Amino acid sequence: MRVTQTLGAQSSIPAAREITTKPRRSDQVFRFIVTAGGMSSLVILGLIAFFLSLKGFSVLREEQWSFLTESRWEVLQDGEGKIESSTFGIGAMLVGTFIGAFIAIIVGVPIAVLSALYLTFYARGPVKKFLISVIDLMAAFPSLLFGFWAFIVFMASAEYWAKLINKYLGFIPLFDVPAPFFERSPFIAGLVLAVMIIPIVTAISREVFDQTPLDRIQAAYALGASKLAMIRAVVIPYGRGGIVGGAMLGLGRAMGETVAVYTVLNVVYQINWQILFGAGGNVASLILLKFGEAGPDEVDALMAAGLVLFLLTLTVNALSDVLINRFGKKGR
Amino acid sequence: MQTTPSSLASVAGNRTQRVPGTNLLGTGLETRGVHAWFGKKHVLSDVSLDFAAGTVTALIGPSGCGKSTFIRTLNRMHEFIPTAALAGQVLLDGKDIYESGTDVTKIRLRVGMVFQKPNPFPSMTIGENVLSGLKLAQLKRSNTDDLLESCLVRAGLWSEVKDRLGEHGGALSGGQQQRLCIARALAVEPQVLLMDEPCSALDPGSTFRIEETISELAKTMTIVIVTHNMQQAARVSDYTAFFLSDGGPGVMVETAPTNKIFSSPEDQRTEDYVTGRFG
Amino acid sequence: MTQSAIPTPQTPWAVSPQQRIATGSLIALGAILAGIVVKTTGLSGKLGFAVSFFFFAALLIFIQQLRLRDLAAAKDSLLNSFALLGITLTLIPIASIVSTVVIRGYGGISFGIFTEDMTQASVNDPVDSGGLLHALLGTLIIVGVALIISFPIGLLTALYLTEIRGTLTRPIKFLVQAMSGVPSIVAGLFILSILIIPVTQEQTGLMASLALCILMIPTIARTAEEMLLLIPNELREAGVALGATQWRAVAGVVVPAARSGLVTAIILGVARVIGETAPLLLVSGGADALNLNPTSGAMGSLPFYIWKAFLTGGTQEAYARAWGGMLVLLVLIVSLFVLARYFSGRRVN
Structure with missing residues (x-):
């Protein structure tokens, strides 16, 4: 009885009034325009997906899953240049895309995190400011620059590493080569991609590290922690989400990279797991390679390849968003 | 209640005075002519103070008088600020902690610190938080369960958290978090505990619990506490030092047993402050 | 109050000259050891030297910290070494890229390239004909x-x-x-x-x-x-x-x-x-x-x-x-x- 009574008493508390104001006409227009502009990203992404699907649909319907798994890209023509049959599959290029991007992440992310740690916790004063500007600038360098630099300058050093790895770790199938041809390999392309994502991942990690709450850092130091112990106990738990997000962003960048990979890599149409050998591929560079001489049918196939690449990078981005939100909460 | 000298003095007089040297806790902490700077700004001038082992000393004074800067020179947290500079000596058991070749992490193990805002490590559980000092300083202890319990008991938190040691530190109330931070500081067994306005972010009830804890802890260690709250200084401390800045660097105006500071201070400025005429 | 003698501000926590000399000589020793390794083993060339130099310098500093202080300090010095390695590896490409572009591009720059297009020239013509x-x-x-x-x-x-x-x-x-x-x-x-x-x-x-x-x-x-x-x-x-x-x-x-x-x-x-x-x-x-x-x-x-x-x-x-x-x-x-x-x-x- 008592309970019901108190419940009854509670119900007499009035419901909260909703505070409403009728926006003025100018504000309604303003809000409409801004909201419309805000939707632009949604509209553009939707249009990209729609039009690439539209153009690539016929090829995808014909090839079905083999478009992703097959590794042939052939257009057979008769004597007069009429197309007899065509087969499109981007299997090798997909594998190449993943190989290159993973090498980039494995090499690039540790270096980037270490240099972000250096910038946040070791560098001081004007040196710190200068280094941060330089790295931010490097993040804005066009891929053309990286590609040609890699081709002319970097290739020789990368080959040195490839030979060294092959010499001592060649018994592992991944590092074996069918012939001593180390130039323009997926390994080298992966290293170039690593160089390209390092400034991006460094910048993001540094920003996250910078936001580590000062009171926690002080608490760790006051307990007799060394810098290493402080970073492990405070900075890493706090910044984990940011690092993972930055790495994923780098992964997306590396998977979609066209010009640099095209310049460095020897694009060959077969799945190549021997990363030190000079043959590989990547979806984006395939599009560039085939676009020049492609007929209408083949352009449709390239659109389908573009759609796959688009969805792939979109997935990676979505994943990075989820990871940042999940890991990010812990330690904050 | 009106803050008058007589009431503060009665608060201070009502508590039993600890006499330095009755406990065998080492010779304590002494400072000799400590100055501090941030960049070109001279913020603290010529402070010489003795903190006898096994006593509680309160540092009082208006904002910006250098008392927080001073307490941070005592465990070398001062140098955490990039532009910081210093002169003078801080002697722990007669040995200068700023002497070259001294390992700063070892100093901070012997002189623990509790901050204004409770700052448990949110990525660790309550139990891990208490023992985090061992991990951070890479100390080996065999019986960590006993240590965990004794630290929480001394910090007055054991009964409240003994069934939820696996929960995250952030789940506790502000006052509990602060006592968790005290327990965390105790786990590395420091000789001296510095407290920089430990209650300023807490409600009166939590403040009371922490003051109780301080009184308990003073039996086994030396405590230095910075406080804005003169009532608190009168309640918990054996000695009180009054800091003041007249726009220039902060100086220590006067130090004396707490009941003397609040009943018959020697300096006019101290009297003005403790009677609430400014500050 | 004596206002006369304000001592000079000091930073006793800063790295002392003796420590600097000690660390510097360890790094130099690392360089010498790396030189020996390059001369005697398969690790050759500039890259081989760089790798073995980092390895020896980090190792020597680690041992020094271990003997002077303790394991925690030694590990801490290792993080310092690796953080330095990270920033170095980050900066080498950018230095290389900028210097490559400046050195190689310098020869391709002339006043003419800003006034002409490529209708009258092919890419293989001398640089002074045509422009961008x-x-x-x-x-x-x-x-x-x-x-x-x-x-x-x-x-x-x-x-x-x-x-x-x-x-x-x-x-x-x-x-x-x-x-x-x-x-x-x-x-x-x-x-x-x-x-x-x-x-x-x-x-x-x-x-x-x-x-x-x-x-x-x-x-x-x-x-x-x-x-x-x-x-x-x-x-x-x-x-x-x-x-x-x-x-x-x-x-x-x-x-x-x-x-x-x-x-x-x-x-x-x-x-x-x-x-x-x-x-x-x-x-x-x-x-x-x-x-x-x-x-x-x-x-x-x-x-x-x-x-x-x-x-x-x-x-x-x-x-x-x-x-x-x-x-x-x-x-x-x-x-x-x-x-x-x-x-x-x-x-x-």
């Missing part, structure tokens, strides 16, 4: 048109995220981020599929601008959002409290207050796309002749010019031409960057 006027102006036009389209859209998106804060804020934020991850070649394919193939049938400067918009909008939107978030809320409330409509508060108070921030957003957006190559290869046509009309006919651009000289040439002259173009591009990017720093620095004051 068409490419430079083409890039400026393409990027300029892209900016005119992207800036309003980017700003509106940023305003939606900061001023309206509707229910879609979170999804829009995500979509903007997703859009910044769209590969540039996909942007080119998209313009091809939506406009060039079904409608215009012609590769023009405008098409290139539209492709670049897709890459530019997210950069502008995100930077502008950051800049607008820096505007204190009191300013907005002050505007509204004075009886202004939200529209007037935003247009009259918030946006003007963020002016230099928005300039930064523009500059970073331009820097993001100015060297973009892949979409231009698909949609711009890449003319050799000067064409100032973005709506008709192929249009040249710096990235296209460099690409063409590099891939279709093969002679020293073609390379010199490409590196010269690259130097011009790099100078443009660096200047944009310095400008962005200047404007975003002003925001703080």
Whole structure:
């Protein structure tokens, strides 16, 4: 009885009034325009997906899953240049895309995190400011620059590493080569991609590290922690989400990279797991390679390849968003 | 209640005075002519103070008088600020902690610190938080369960958290978090505990619990506490030092047993402050 | 009170000269050991030396810390060594890239390249014939048109995220981020599929601008959002409290207050796309002749010019031409960057 009574008493508390104001006409227009502009990203992404699907649909319907798994890209023509049959599959290029991007992440992310740690916790004063500007600038360098630099300058050093790895770790199938041809390999392309994502991942990690709450850092130091112990106990738990997000962003960048990979890599149409050998591929560079001489049918196939690449990078981005939100909460 | 000298003095007089040297806790902490700077700004001038082992000393004074800067020179947290500079000596058991070749992490193990805002490590559980000092300083202890319990008991938190040691530190109330931070500081067994306005972010009830804890802890260690709250200084401390800045660097105006500071201070400025005429 | 003797400020925690000498000599010893290793084992050349040098220097410092202090300190020194290694590995490529471009590009720069196009010359001709006027102006036009389209859209998106804060804020934020991850070649394919193939049938400067918009909008939107978030809320409330409509508060108070921030957003957006190559290869046509009309006919651009000289040439002259173009591009990017720093620095004051 008592309970019901108190419940009854509670119900007499009035419901909260909703505070409403009728926006003025100018504000309604303003809000409409801004909201419309805000939707632009949604509209553009939707249009990209729609039009690439539209153009690539016929090829995808014909090839079905083999478009992703097959590794042939052939257009057979008769004597007069009429197309007899065509087969499109981007299997090798997909594998190449993943190989290159993973090498980039494995090499690039540790270096980037270490240099972000250096910038946040070791560098001081004007040196710190200068280094941060330089790295931010490097993040804005066009891929053309990286590609040609890699081709002319970097290739020789990368080959040195490839030979060294092959010499001592060649018994592992991944590092074996069918012939001593180390130039323009997926390994080298992966290293170039690593160089390209390092400034991006460094910048993001540094920003996250910078936001580590000062009171926690002080608490760790006051307990007799060394810098290493402080970073492990405070900075890493706090910044984990940011690092993972930055790495994923780098992964997306590396998977979609066209010009640099095209310049460095020897694009060959077969799945190549021997990363030190000079043959590989990547979806984006395939599009560039085939676009020049492609007929209408083949352009449709390239659109389908573009759609796959688009969805792939979109997935990676979505994943990075989820990871940042999940890991990010812990330690904050 | 009106803050008058007589009431503060009665608060201070009502508590039993600890006499330095009755406990065998080492010779304590002494400072000799400590100055501090941030960049070109001279913020603290010529402070010489003795903190006898096994006593509680309160540092009082208006904002910006250098008392927080001073307490941070005592465990070398001062140098955490990039532009910081210093002169003078801080002697722990007669040995200068700023002497070259001294390992700063070892100093901070012997002189623990509790901050204004409770700052448990949110990525660790309550139990891990208490023992985090061992991990951070890479100390080996065999019986960590006993240590965990004794630290929480001394910090007055054991009964409240003994069934939820696996929960995250952030789940506790502000006052509990602060006592968790005290327990965390105790786990590395420091000789001296510095407290920089430990209650300023807490409600009166939590403040009371922490003051109780301080009184308990003073039996086994030396405590230095910075406080804005003169009532608190009168309640918990054996000695009180009054800091003041007249726009220039902060100086220590006067130090004396707490009941003397609040009943018959020697300096006019101290009297003005403790009677609430400014500050 | 004695005011006479104020001692000099000291920093007893700073690294002492003796420690510096000790560390320095350990590093020197590491170099010597590395030299011996390079001479005697298979690790050869500059790279071999660098690796063994790092290994020995880090190891020696580790041992020193272990003997002087303890294991915790030794491990800490290892992190220091690795952090230094990380920043070094990050900086070597940028130093190498900039010096390569400057050294190789210097020979490809002459006054003539800013006054001539490539109608009278082929990429393999000596550098003093022909030039990149068409490419430079083409890039400026393409990027300029892209900016005119992207800036309003980017700003509106940023305003939606900061001023309206509707229910879609979170999804829009995500979509903007997703859009910044769209590969540039996909942007080119998209313009091809939506406009060039079904409608215009012609590769023009405008098409290139539209492709670049897709890459530019997210950069502008995100930077502008950051800049607008820096505007204190009191300013907005002050505007509204004075009886202004939200529209007037935003247009009259918030946006003007963020002016230099928005300039930064523009500059970073331009820097993001100015060297973009892949979409231009698909949609711009890449003319050799000067064409100032973005709506008709192929249009040249710096990235296209460099690409063409590099891939279709093969002679020293073609390379010199490409590196010269690259130097011009790099100078443009660096200047944009310095400008962005200047404007975003002003925001703080």
